Amino acid sequence: MSEQDWTIETICEALSAPSAKQRFLAEINRAPVHEIVTVFAKWQAIATSMAAAAERGRALARIEAETGELPGDWVDVTDRIHEEASRARSRGVA
Numbered sequence: 001m002s003e004q005d006w007t008i009e010t011i012c013e014a015l016s017a018p019s020a021k022q023r024f025l026a027e028i029n030r031a032p033v034h035e036i037v038t039v040f041a042k043w044q045a046i047a048t049s050m051a052a053a054a055e056r057g058r059a060l061a062r063i064e065a066e067t068g069e070l071p072g073d074w075v076d077v078t079d080r081i082h083e084e085a086s087r088a089r090s091r092g093v094a
Contacts, residue, residue, distance in 0.1 A: 014047035
């Protein structure tokens with residue numbers, strides 16, 4: 001999406017998660033006039049990243065549907081993620 005296409009509505013659409021939309025709308029609605037452009041730019045960058053990630057996911061899904069596997073080398077880090085989550089929970093973070 002080009003810069004001229006971004007609006008509050010298109011940012012909300014790109015965020016997709018209700019909690020992200022609510023946070024964005026809360027921040028943009030509470031921002032003082034002199035900070036609105038900064039808040040908008042921050043969320044535009046977030047929405048751009050999320051839209052790009054979603055497109056990469058769709059492209060990978062197409063490739064997997066066609067070939068039966070994902071391209072590239074993949075390392076299973078499931079155990080490490082579970083350990084980190086467990087440590088975070090024990091600290092009361094998550």
